[in-house]
Amino acid sequence: MTAQQIDNIELHSQRAWALASMLQTYLSQGTDEPSREVMSGAVAEIWERLDAIGAELHRKPVEEVA
Helix, strand or coil, rough: CCCCHHHHHHHHHHHHHHHHHHHHHHHHCCCHHHHHHHHHHHHHHHHHHHHHHHHHHHHHCCCCCC
């Protein structure tokens, strides 16, 4: 994996983290039950994917960029 690829992954991970955090804040303010279920599922999926991305980044060595 190149340094540029890692930078891109980190950028998208930060955006996903911000989105999940925003949704969690919205959920804590109280919403109707159907909306809560949908948003809770979306937040859980975002966190799960971020965990997978983190695991993948720690598993693969960084290739030198010439």
